[in-house]
Amino acid sequence: MSVISRGFFGRSREQNPDLPPGQYLTRDFPVLSAGPTPIIDTADWEFSIRTESGEVQRWDWQQLHALPLEDVTVDIHCVTRWSKLGTTWRGVSLDTLFANVDSDNEFVMAHSYGGYTTNLPLEDLLDGKAWIATRFDGDDLDPEHGGPARLLVPHLYFWKSAKWIRGLVMHSDDDPGFWEQNGYHLYGDPWLEQRYW
Amino acid sequence: MVTGGWMVGTVVEVRAEATSGRAIVLEVPGWGGNIAGQHLDARLTAPDGYQAVRSYSLASAGEGERLELAVDRFPHGEVSPYLVDELRIGDELEVRGPLGGWFVWRPDQTEPVQLIGGGSGIVPLMAMIRSHRAARSTAEFRLLYSLRGEEDAFFREELTQPSPGLAVTWLFTRRTPTGWPRPASRITAADLEAEAIPVGRSPSVFVCGPTGFVEAVATNLVELGHDPHRIKTERFGGS
């Protein structure tokens, strides 16, 4: 039994019925880092999707912004237990980017500048569930939060929303990415509290 | 009953330090003393059982159950604002330690020692200075203390008093005292070359402060020819 610290209440830990189990609301936007923050110039930036046939589709910064951009409001849930409700983002839907991609594979490995990877089933990226996001809360996305562009997949724990996204590679198996190899769950559904394996 | 190596200390003294900091003296029954440079973990528990744990360097060294910490208030922090603004004499604080057997100086070391601190990075270096003084060590000690301005110094009075075997160089990055010869700027390789114990004397070097400061200093030292294995760093995070 620990000693209660007089006058200490900790960071705001609002509970809320809209939250998945074990989460609390935060007003901050904490950063979970696993390594140094890469700095990428939009002049050099590129996003690609590679299929099992070796075919690659690419978009540079201008080409990405020529595609339909959506403004979305979503809740996000980090595996480190903080959640933010009603966050606003602008980005291109993965449905748009996958429109002309021909693949029989069911899994995707997301690759980031700086070497980070995370794996997802393809169906979790489609049907309005995911975006390549370039703006957050009305501003350009900060490098600290994954700018110039990050993957945004709000229905899964936020480590799946790969920062500094660089490309997606189709996989036939659900091969684990960085955090998945290091202890986090392969799928990561916050509503089932799939934090670790 | 507190388990897992945690001890309960009582606050016996508090003292404002720097512009947003505080020195805190604790009496901790069961504390086994510490070597200069070590730190402790402090744990706070909210009424609903929520806990937060943070590490703080010890400003004191030696035996006994009395220890001194110095904490700088990080504006968006969860623990430091509580320790600097709220904690009172008579309050209890759970601590674990002493911790860290690497970033330490022991009085039986005889080689020259170069201490380089940025802001609150002075804290473990202060423990080394006090340990050096208490042991009447004849090892040469030099301190290079980098600060935004004079008022940002921790232990200012203690450091401005002459201490045998210790040479202190102050370096200001934003606001200098009137008539100060060196214009305000961040620490450079030239500063290190001019003020630090030369490479040829094989000093042990301890660098402590914000991560960006420590990395810039460590890189410069290596470029000046210091052996990386003789440089020990303690990064406080931040930039």
Next chain:
Amino acid sequence: MRGHVDGNALAGILSELQLDVTVRGRCAGCGDVAVLARAVVYGDEQARVARCAACSGVLFVLFTEPGGMRLQLRGMSWLDTAPE
């Protein structure tokens, strides 16, 4: 914690495993041998990623939950408590 810190900062949590930061380890990626105190540590109290100072490869990941701790050690070949 903001920014990254030295492995020395892990002393407290590692003490729960009876490990000190003066323990030496070999990076499974590049073979560098160094005390844990020299690792470069990213992340926060819940998930800490320790990287090799020489090659930036992940040495270990330490998760801390209210119930306990999980140490994922895949990036190290060995740990040795004999002093340097």
